[in-house]
Amino acid sequence: MAADPGELVARARDGEHRAVARLISLVENASPQLREVTAALAPHTGHAQIVGLTGSPGVGKSTTTSVLVSELRARGKRVGVLAVDPSSPFSGGALLGDRVRMGDHATDDGVFIRSMATRGHLGGLAWATPQALRVLDAAGCDVVLVETVGVGQSEVDVVGLADTAVVLLAPGMGDGVQAAKAGILEIGDVFVVNKADRDGARQTVRELKNMLTLRDGSDEWSPPVLRTVAARAEGLDGVADAVAEHFAWSERTGALARRRRLRARSEIEAIGLDQVRTRMEGLRGGDALDGLADRVLAGEIDPYAAADELLSRA
Amino acid sequence: MAADPGELVARARDGEHRAVARLISLVENASPQLREVTAALAPHTGHAQIVGLTGSPGVGKSTTTSVLVSELRARGKRVGVLAVDPSSPFSGGALLGDRVRMGDHATDDGVFIRSMATRGHLGGLAWATPQALRVLDAAGCDVVLVETVGVGQSEVDVVGLADTAVVLLAPGMGDGVQAAKAGILEIGDVFVVNKADRDGARQTVRELKNMLTLRDGSDEWSPPVLRTVAARAEGLDGVADAVAEHFAWSERTGALARRRRLRARSEIEAIGLDQVRTRMEGLRGGDALDGLADRVLAGEIDPYAAADELLSRA
Known part of the structure; x- marks a missing residue:
């Protein structure tokens, strides 16, 4: 039962959740209608601020995302969430535990949440993620959070191409050296040390700041290092502020236009x-x-x- | 100063370390001679057992690799190590700390160690890793260990296509759910809980075994779950045994031939x-x-x- 892509896009723009979900399924599964859908979305994209969120397994990405969504909602933003998970029938059950936390937002009409499978062929992440972002963008989201699991190359690339990249760390979860190894220090616009009530938080912040001083100085933006305790909803207002500030800076300096062009290039390729x-x-x-x-x-x-x-x- | 690829290959097969290093540089940098090099290597490949080794940042991959190399050397094997690191001028210094541990093997003629940069364009890992493996294979290594940093999609793919995939975990570094998220449970042929002297090791082993019972039962190989304390060189003999056992099983059942075909397909693509x-x-x-x-x-x-x-x- 094929729906007309143009009609689906119109319904998505009216805020109909089912239409948004349907469109993402169409692009994610590379349906025969994929091209029609993408064409119908094209004129309505470019509004949303794309915020990437990454960090090693266990730093609290899901919780942070959920609380950040609440914070953005309180500021009147329409929010999309794209949680990029490895697809695995085997781990499907285990993943549900995390998604359930998002239940807080399940009844909120201004929040669109979608988990995406990415395993499978090489380049799946680079190919499917931008298509799903286009749907959430065209659906009128002001902010779209892309949460990636893992710290591999493709994940880093996806987050690095967001308008604003938020990198999460946690004390004891792997120190600065591990973060450097994963290649996520270079891509962060905003750094967040979550679980900041734990031992070692101060040291993690200090280490991180030290390592950031080594970053290429030609960039005018100095990435802030913030502390949160997402499990108690603490500190996320600061994160939302920093993300908004970085976006404003990017717009003003032309950094946004450059990054979006890189993103479009990467998508086309x-x-x-x-x-x-x-x-x-x-x-x-x-x-x-x-x-x-x-x-x-x-x-x-x-x-x-x-x-x-x-x-x-x- | 271009050397003749055929001559370089001959010198590499004689065990000359500089020739091996030179050949890997040629393939890694996609030099103009790349095709000649690959052609010269082709007739000499297929001997080495390729062992992939992966796990979240901080589980102790570098130390485990180093001790496993000692164990394999004690068994008379010629060993190659390919450490796949994100390339980053920024994190280069930090990475040295790890590589230094490999210093134990620096003067051993039967060990070839190479760190590889992989950041850069999408698919770099899938493209460059097999080329470097070909060099180490043709150089007469009996076993080549491929150690990947991170747990992203490309890394998982590379390790999953090895003849034998070893997955490392550590207590408290992220529990079974995190491992499932990263998609590494499905690809492991041998599981190792490192830092097994720490609190929670028993629980990690139990959780892991439980999750593994959910794996697709059509596979005849039951992945063992072993314990090590790599920092004290404990338990790596068991890992070497399990790796050898898996290889023998793969050869006997035809699983090896199937996996190598998949690897060649993926390389060509x-x-x-x-x-x-x-x-x-x-x-x-x-x-x-x-x-x-x-x-x-x-x-x-x-x-x-x-x-x-x-x-x-x-």
Whole structure:
């Protein structure tokens, strides 16, 4: 039962939650209507402030997101939340525990929450996330929070391309060196040390500030380091302030326009690559690729020669 | 000063460390000689057992890797180590601390250690890691350990495609739910609870075993859950045994052949995609992409139409 994409977009803009959910499903599953949907969304995008939120597992991302949503709601913002989770039938049950906390907002018409699966083919995150953001943007959200699980390369890329990137840490969860390893120090516009009532919070803040002084000084924005106790809803007003301040600064200095252009470039490229990948995988149901893989394993050809052959047929 | 790739490969096979390092640099930097190098390596690959090692930041991956190398050396194995780190001039100093621990093996002719940078364009990990593995394989390593930092999608993919995947956890570093979130439970062939002398180790082992009973039962291999205290070099003999056992099982049942085929497929695809990406980015020095990005931002065209246009020119 296919709905008209244009009509769905209109209903989403009217604030109808089911229409928003339906649109995200259409883009997430790369439905045949995907192109129509994306085309219908295009004229209505560019309003929302995209805020990325990341940190190591266990720092309290879900709780922080939930309380930050409350804070933004209190400021009259329409809020979207995109929680990027690895898709796993196995871990599905376990994940529910977190999502349940979002239940506070389940009955709020001004909040749109969506968990997204991202496992599967390489580049899935780069490809699907911007499409879902477009839906929430077109639906009239003022702020869209993208919460990513893990600290891998694709996750860092997604958050780094947000208008404002919030990096969460927690005392004892891994010190500054670990954060540096994960590559998240470079991308943060706002740093938050959560669980700030725990031992070691002061040291984590100090370490973090020290490491941040080593950041490339050409950037005019000095990322603040804030403290929160999300489980007691403490300190999130400061985070909301800092996020708003960074956005205003970005708009004023042109940093926003530059980052959005990078985001659009990355999105276009990801779509283009996905199309090439689809063509490559589609060759005789993958037989061609299997045959090439076997010849590489036998040492008959090298993988570059195999890729050449594959591309020449795709 | 270009060396002949064939000669470099011959010298690497003779155990010359500088030749191995040089070859990895050539593949990592996608030098003009990359194709020649890959072709020269092709006939000499397929011997090494590829062992992936992953876990959240802070579980003790570097220490575990170092002690495991000692254990494998004691068993007479020639060992390669590929430590996949996010490249960051900013965090470079911090990373040294870890690498220094590997100093134990610095003077051992039977150990080849290499840190690899992976940040940069999407898919870098999928593209560069197999090339470096080929070098270490062709250089005559019996076992190559690939240690990945972080638990993101690309990292999980790389480790999941190893012949044997070792997943590290630690008590209190994030419980089973966090591991499930990161998607690493599904890919582990051997599980290791490190820092097993800490409080909560028993509970972590129990939780992990419970979660593993939920795994797809069609697989005949039951992943063992082992305990180690890598900082005191305890328990790594058991890990080496389990890794050898899994490899023997894989060889016997055909699981190894299937996984290697998947790995070759993924490698060929990554190379093919990288070539397409290079072509897309090369269009008039990226001007074409910038122009398309601006039109997408203005809502004039949607990103799919932009990708179509880009591909038609690439």
